[in-house]
Amino acid sequence: MTRLLLTLRYNGAAFHGWQVQPNAVTVQSTLQDAIEQLTGVRSGVIGCSRTDAGVSAEMFCCTFDTECPLRGEKLLAGLNAHLPREVAAYAVTEVAPDFHPRYAARGKRYVYRIWNGRQRHPLWEGRAWHINRSLDEKRMNAAADLLCGTHDFAAFCSAGSAVEDTIRTVSRAEVTRDGDMVTFTVEADGFLYNMVRIMVGTLVEISEGRLTESDLTAALRTGNRELAGRTAPPDGLILARVFYGEGE
């Protein structure tokens, strides 16, 4: 039995998130079906995170144990032939039998896109949050800076999460603008449930004057969810990178 680390891309619009759930098509169940079709054996797949419905991934890592002898492009091409067009694997490597794609991850990068044109953008539909009031990306970027460092992010975590330790280290948080597209990029050693989407909601409310930078620092200090902004929609969010090992 060998544990394989598989790297995927998927279009979140087509799935009810990563994790298997009854009566819904998820990336995990779709992938388990494809592995079973390719290898003849059903194998549980463990993911590097639990992306929500509507959230896409440019890089998502997961593991499964198999006795299938296929490796490299033969395995990838075989698997992709059994996967729908909204998901595809592009890398595979053997890892140690105790390798866990979530615990082994040193960090992740998420990107959140806001289409800030006056009218909606048909080519970014479902892949960016449309806000037609002009955003102040400089103010948002200054506020994003306050998120950097090691903090208790309890205020940036949706209710219903069972996580006890809500301390995370954010190593990068920046807001940039390219024409009418405003992009938030954030890297951390780990993310709480809905953390990026609450960060985005908070930055937008700061841009619009409904929240201030002091509210943000108070939210970090007190862990009070009420002080942070609303949860931004899933559409604009993409898991861009998972970091393993030191050199990456």
Next chain:
Amino acid sequence: MTRLLLTLRYNGAAFHGWQVQPNAVTVQSTLQDAIEQLTGVRSGVIGCSRTDAGVSAEMFCCTFDTECPLRGEKLLAGLNAHLPREVAAYAVTEVAPDFHPRYAARGKRYVYRIWNGRQRHPLWEGRAWHINRSLDEKRMNAAADLLCGTHDFAAFCSAGSAVEDTIRTVSRAEVTRDGDMVTFTVEADGFLYNMVRIMVGTLVEISEGRLTESDLTAALRTGNRELAGRTAPPDGLILARVFYGEGE
């Protein structure tokens, strides 16, 4: 009666091209429906080009005559409320009663994307041509250079076109690579039917050694369609820009 010049974006995957045809959803018919719903009067819409099924536009210009007093963002928002998510207007201006969006265009820019990763890319599905054999973008770019200038592009025009004058001036034709994405950008004063897609097919066949640069120059010299490459699929093609006036 005032003639309005409307600028749109649309996702070509949702339409059977621009032009009205029986029993098919086209951008033109969809737009005419929305104008009728907004203004109460059916009005013919004239486009700047006839994009094929599957071809998208970042900028597509069209005109219609109306007595509707709405202008600017009121007109755009009203129209977009009646348009499906795959198409939206983002600019409108009044033009002279004899302004024709095709004849007035000084030129156009098309962009064609080829996803050149080994495995397919779920987030570029339907928006890029997937070629998994490694392309030589330097060779393609050198060949693209030969397309620049004023030539008879009859060899780069699909049969069935009724156009008599097949001479066009290409002012820019270049192939660039960003990771696994290979992009062809071409600007000309006008384009023949399937011209960009035949150019792309030809450049790909040159990269793969099935055609040579001499075949391309012979195609330009003789107008023989057989000497050019096959027509690339529509998915990767996008109308990126329409140029009016001198300053743009």
